[in-house]
Amino acid sequence: MKKLIKKKYNLTVVATDVAIFTIKDGELNILLIKMQKKPFLKQWALPGGLVTVDESVDSSAKRHLFSKTGLKKIFLEQLYSFGEVNRDIFGRVVSVAYFALIPNVDLVLKTTKEYGGVDWFPVNSLPKLAYDHKEIVSVAVSRLRNKIEYTNIVYSLLPKEFTLKQLQDVYEIILNKTVDKRNFRKKFLSLGLITKTANFTTGGTHRPAQLYTFKNKKPQEVNTL
């Protein structure tokens, strides 16, 4: 009986995987790490790893996020759990996937000896991914597209101060469609989520742009677009 239980239950482990997004070079990018072990040698994968017995699943996701980006206190939300029997060939792994949004800042990406590298990739031209990570990315992108339309999470992708143009660009990149400039500004300003700062952009060969900042950096539900 004990043996039966062992066979039947104890081989399953829990992991977390994190889809970390940023806007870079006018595209939505995701952070990937390069595998060094067979059978995924030189393939790319989402950062992640096992959940230890003494950490919560949320903490595990935070830990993996921090280990690659050095960032804490950023937008991180549970996405979906993936539990097919054969999704990981090393054994039975149930993965709780998360997605994170970080502003486009120059960031020193970190890695460990365990991996062959870490880099950003545009979500529209991804390399072949290990495991079922292609599916996870697909779910993450859908979720991001949905949430940007009825929440204020876009603040997570922008620097502290930003122009209305930058804001609009983020929407256009993520939704993959153009929006009318005047309508966009009217709508977004009427939401009351952002306020003018005292500052303007400098240096462009054109009229300086007003810089804005988010009043609130807490996730809220409000129809944006």
Added chain:
Amino acid sequence: MKKLIKKKYNLTVVATDVAIFTIKDGELNILLIKMQKKPFLKQWALPGGLVTVDESVDSSAKRHLFSKTGLKKIFLEQLYSFGEVNRDIFGRVVSVAYFALIPNVDLVLKTTKEYGGVDWFPVNSLPKLAYDHKEIVSVAVSRLRNKIEYTNIVYSLLPKEFTLKQLQDVYEIILNKTVDKRNFRKKFLSLGLITKTANFTTGGTHRPAQLYTFKNKKPQEVNTL
């Protein structure tokens, strides 16, 4: 069983819990089972249990749903995963919660010797729940409220043929607000999700009501209310 695993192998295990909803006596009800073991003796909990090594997490949820209701092929969707370290006092258990919707039919609920009973409870007057199941129910109810507004999942809560009044009642019960009869009918009919059948209600001391049926019993995204 859980205790054995924790003590002996110091492992994290994966479980599923299912929030099964139906409309009953004009209220939203949820199915609960009665615990027979300390420390939750005589407390109520969501149906669920461990994921075996040879079944997917989805299959596990389906299995637990079937074991209590005898139903297959009903609406079942992953809700959220709960992974706090101490959420289960028997050991480290990460639970993937699901929610299910079943029509209000007379259903013979089943249980096993492991539990002291199984019954429906209105979500607005629940008994004390074991584990963190109160939180799971709360997340499930929120999700249901949200999804009923932008999908057609309401079909899962109604019998094959139903009146517009029944349909409206379901919305009013779940959203906990009244809606205008004429606007509701106009809106819902214009969505094209349902069609008239050849049948009418009989027996009431009033004008018979047209019976309708859903064209499609697949989840779709369409703004309903």
Added chain:
DNA sequence: CCAAAAGTGTTGCGGTTACACCCATGT
């Protein structure tokens, strides 16, 4: 004939969409 629920249209308001020109700066 009376009670009880079914069924049916119109109007006003508000939000979304479509659309084109002037402004401030650097070179």
Added chain:
DNA sequence: ACATGGGTGTAACCGCAACACTTTTGG
């Protein structure tokens, strides 16, 4: 002065909300 992106208003349209009376049946 010219090239570049920043910044602004108005009118048409459409979906949503508000609202009351007639119909059909059973008792």
